[in-house]
Amino acid sequence: MKWYTFCLLSLSASLGFPAAAAGQGSRFAVTNSRSEYAHWIDLYDANNRRIDPTDPDAAPYSPRITCGRCHDYESMASGHHFNAMHSSLPAGRPGEPWIWTDERTGTQIPLSYRRWEGTYHPDDLDISPWDFILKFGRHLPGGGPGEAPARKPATDGEPSDGDQQPTPAVADRWRLSGMLEIDCMFCHSNDLAYSPETWWNQIRDQNFAWAPAAAAGLASIEGRVAALADDFDPADAAPGGRNRLPVTTYNSLRMNADNKVFFDVVRTPDDRTCYYCHTAHTVGDHAVPFWNQDVDVHLRAGMSCSDCHPNDIGHHTVRGYEGEVHPTGESVASLSCRGCHMDSEDGMGGRMGAPKPLHGGLPPLHFEKLSCTACHSGPAPIEDAQPVHTAMAHGLGLPSLDYTSDLEPGIVAPVLLQDEGVLYPHRMTWPAFWGRLVDGQITPLNPDDVQETLRRILRVRRGASLMETVSAIKLTAEDKAGVLGEERASIDEELWTQEEQEAIAALELAKAKQAWDELLAAALTTLQESFEDDGVAVYVGGGRAYRLGEDGQPEAFEHAVAEPYAWKLGHDVRPTRFSTGITGCYECHADGAPIFEGRVTAVAAVPDDQPLAHSMWELAGYDKQLLDAWNQSFQGRTMFKYAGFAAMGIVGLILLTYLIQGTYGLFASFRRI
Amino acid sequence: MFAEGNNSFVLIVAHGGEQFNQALPYLLVATALIVGVYVVLSITRPRSVEPKSKWSPWEWAVYAATLLSVGVLAATSFGAVLSVGVLNGWALLAHMVGAGMFVFVLPVLAITWCEPSRFDLRRYGQREQTGSQRFYWFPKLTFWLLLASGWVVAMTMLVSMIPWMGTDELESMLELHRWSGLLVVVAAALHVSGIVMQRFGKR
Numbered sequence A: 001m002k003w004y005t006f007c008l009l010s011l012s013a014s015l016g017f018p019a020a021a022a023g024q025g026s027r028f029a030v031t032n033s034r035s036e037y038a039h040w041i042d043l044y045d046a047n048n049r050r051i052d053p054t055d056p057d058a059a060p061y062s063p064r065i066t067c068g069r070c071h072d073y074e075s076m077a078s079g080h081h082f083n084a085m086h087s088s089l090p091a092g093r094p095g096e097p098w099i100w101t102d103e104r105t106g107t108q109i110p111l112s113y114r115r116w117e118g119t120y121h122p123d124d125l126d127i128s129p130w131d132f133i134l135k136f137g138r139h140l141p142g143g144g145p146g147e148a149p150a151r152k153p154a155t156d157g158e159p160s161d162g163d164q165q166p167t168p169a170v171a172d173r174w175r176l177s178g179m180l181e182i183d184c185m186f187c188h189s190n191d192l193a194y195s196p197e198t199w200w201n202q203i204r205d206q207n208f209a210w211a212p213a214a215a216a217g218l219a220s221i222e223g224r225v226a227a228l229a230d231d232f233d234p235a236d237a238a239p240g241g242r243n244r245l246p247v248t249t250y251n252s253l254r255m256n257a258d259n260k261v262f263f264d265v266v267r268t269p270d271d272r273t274c275y276y277c278h279t280a281h282t283v284g285d286h287a288v289p290f291w292n293q294d295v296d297v298h299l300r301a302g303m304s305c306s307d308c309h310p311n312d313i314g315h316h317t318v319r320g321y322e323g324e325v326h327p328t329g330e331s332v333a334s335l336s337c338r339g340c341h342m343d344s345e346d347g348m349g350g351r352m353g354a355p356k357p358l359h360g361g362l363p364p365l366h367f368e369k370l371s372c373t374a375c376h377s378g379p380a381p382i383e384d385a386q387p388v389h390t391a392m393a394h395g396l397g398l399p400s401l402d403y404t405s406d407l408e409p410g411i412v413a414p415v416l417l418q419d420e421g422v423l424y425p426h427r428m429t430w431p432a433f434w435g436r437l438v439d440g441q442i443t444p445l446n447p448d449d450v451q452e453t454l455r456r457i458l459r460v461r462r463g464a465s466l467m468e469t470v471s472a473i474k475l476t477a478e479d480k481a482g483v484l485g486e487e488r489a490s491i492d493e494e495l496w497t498q499e500e501q502e503a504i505a506a507l508e509l510a511k512a513k514q515a516w517d518e519l520l521a522a523a524l525t526t527l528q529e530s531f532e533d534d535g536v537a538v539y540v541g542g543g544r545a546y547r548l549g550e551d552g553q554p555e556a557f558e559h560a561v562a563e564p565y566a567w568k569l570g571h572d573v574r575p576t577r578f579s580t581g582i583t584g585c586y587e588c589h590a591d592g593a594p595i596f597e598g599r600v601t602a603v604a605a606v607p608d609d610q611p612l613a614h615s616m617w618e619l620a621g622y623d624k625q626l627l628d629a630w631n632q633s634f635q636g637r638t639m640f641k642y643a644g645f646a647a648m649g650i651v652g653l654i655l656l657t658y659l660i661q662g663t664y665g666l667f668a669s670f671r672r673i
Numbered sequence B: 001m002f003a004e005g006n007n008s009f010v011l012i013v014a015h016g017g018e019q020f021n022q023a024l025p026y027l028l029v030a031t032a033l034i035v036g037v038y039v040v041l042s043i044t045r046p047r048s049v050e051p052k053s054k055w056s057p058w059e060w061a062v063y064a065a066t067l068l069s070v071g072v073l074a075a076t077s078f079g080a081v082l083s084v085g086v087l088n089g090w091a092l093l094a095h096m097v098g099a100g101m102f103v104f105v106l107p108v109l110a111i112t113w114c115e116p117s118r119f120d121l122r123r124y125g126q127r128e129q130t131g132s133q134r135f136y137w138f139p140k141l142t143f144w145l146l147l148a149s150g151w152v153v154a155m156t157m158l159v160s161m162i163p164w165m166g167t168d169e170l171e172s173m174l175e176l177h178r179w180s181g182l183l184v185v186v187a188a189a190l191h192v193s194g195i196v197m198q199r200f201g202k203r
Helices: A003-024 A063-069 A129-139 A144-150 A168-177 A184-188 A196-204 A208-215 A271-278 A337-341 A365-369 A372-376 A447-458 A466-471 A477-484 A498-531 A616-620 A624-633 A637-672 B008-013 B017-044 B057-084 B089-113 B137-160 B167-199
Strands: A039-041 A098-102 A107-111 A219-222 A247-250 A261-263 A280-282 A386-390 A411-419 A422-429 A433-438 A441-444 A536-541 A544-548 A554-557 A565-568 A599-601 A613-615
Touching: A063 A184, A098 A129, A098 A447, A107 A433, A107 A447, A129 A144, A129 A168, A129 A196, A184 A208, A184 A271, A196 A208, A208 A219, A208 A247, A337 A372, A365 A422, A372 A422, A411 A565, A411 A599, A411 A616, A433 A447, A433 A498, A441 A536, A447 A498, A466 A498, A477 A498, A498 A536, A498 A544, A498 A554, A599 A616, A613 A616, A616 A624, A624 B089, A637 B089, A637 B137, B017 B057, B017 B167, B057 B089, B057 B167, B089 B137, B137 B167
Parallel strands: none
Antiparallel strands: A039 A261, A098 A107, A219 A247, A280 A386, A386 A411, A411 A422, A422 A565, A433 A441, A433 A536, A536 A544, A544 A554, A599 A613
């Protein structure tokens, strides 16, 4: 080889080949245009076979294969909405948990695959991904637990979160149901015909693999996996028989002449899509009626959720809190409230036209002690924290006859708590479950096992709740007379005064509590017998734990597992004029100010005539004496300002006088020289 | 009023709290060194000794009240910053109490001590001395420094209490408050040392 040939090859090796490799790009397609791409595409099934939609035996389309031909499905699956089971990833800031609610047993357990402190990992409660999907699939976009059986075990051989092998029976169900893959259209459909309700119905029928096609309206599905036996073998199914896998009939109106199907895809999801899972609003007596509630002020200004919560193809959705580190390494500092509205460290403050707040007259110390959301987000603090419904907890977005304010699980807001010395508004819920106390540690029992064990004790009718069952108290005439007197007790209830009605309600509650105590004693006894001396049966709820005392009656005791779980809220952001403190210092720095002295009452799943209640300052960890001292210091502050300015006016005049005299004298001295 | 204002001054002083926190221990040590050097020089190399003057009880009271308020303000603010990095809680409340005292004692100090602290600057053609001979130049200089920085430190917070300024300007006021507060403490320390040296006949 000639020397110059060697040099040229070396040069090309060092420069040319990497450049060529970079030029190859990804095997996944992008348009890099702000316009939308018209998705006329072929459908593929889970076995990577092209689907002929006109075939009566067509398989349901697989988003993983169909969308994954052009888009990096594996990368997407590691995104925020799908990666909760990836135990190797950072858990991130604690957020809203999935609350396993079983009204029949008074159970509400905050769950999270991310192991946020105060939540329980489903594996620890023997809640399998299968159970999880059937409970929460209504608001899951697929992936994560929906594909748990398809996930590769951890490479080091040690089982990691979600790698538990399903029991044989559950494995059979997965074999029939197929995987609940990430349904891209769950968020990216621009078509109002996409139906999360259909998605949920398919999941309840265990038709996991069929859910995407049905929800998008691409196909009608006939049949239910749930109706098939565990040992059903599709190969043995008789043609046209009742026992067969669901049949997929594609909608010919969505196809063109080439049998390609049109997907009305939008790159950034519409707000209504986000709201399906992330709606939260106050309910109850003090709440503004739902029809009259405002949405987040940013949306009113024409922005969308994804403006501040964007993501890359990896679907690492920016959560938007200060200090967030994005997996891509891209700075997202300007996507927090402060970063966007003030000056962010990446110099992008003011992006998207964010106005810079004036905060006129607000001492800067407040910016160190308060998060932006403390004054601007969520329901404004009033005398009592208000009940809240969220989509994830209460199944909002699906038709229901019962969205009453006492619908379980009980969540209240705002609860202002400190995190590293900064005050944030939170939503709060109190765990409620039956558990086992061993060596001072309480472990929740599997809710279905509890139901099986206590079904005959609790005797809750189908469709009813434990609360309703225990609270169904019928007062006798003597009971009423004992409270109201013979004469008032005998008149029509509608004629009772407010005080009389409250007195009767209090009596009903006391009797319900009495009934619950009796039921609790019986239930704990039954549960204890099932333990066979392995631990102590307990019930946790309303901020307390209960066990049987020596007298056979339930006794309450304090335990860490009974502590409430709280998570920060970011929305809805209120308009400036609705911000906390907008009316002046005294809105917060006065006796009884809700931000510090609002009451937070524990919400239990069973009757409690003496619920735990705390002031906001107690939960936030403030020194009440200091708060009172501050409030006192604000007395006469206006007078202090006037007097202070007058005092400084005197000092200023003296300074000015002597400065003028001194300057004059100085020049006079120079002239003399 | 100034909410949309943005100038180089604002940019220079804004967001400097961390710098202040970092610089504070060094500046306090430097102040102590300066006072120490001054005291040593005064003792080892006494110059023309100024006549001792007798202070009235009122002057004593005013001066003591000023030093007390400055001491409370310095202890609460610098103590909190040096120990926990931020001024809040009870320390902030005590700081507020000290500030209330400082705001009202400062004009009394100004009225009581301004004439004795007048510099000797004779007007054109004037032969007689115009300035007070009670103190020599060092206490006079540090008195005016104390008064001027005290005015700034009080005004920055008083102005912040009225809804004139936006966030940046309030941050700037707070930063100015920090540095001018430090200047008050430095001036007070130097003034005390000057007064003490004079009382002991070293100056």
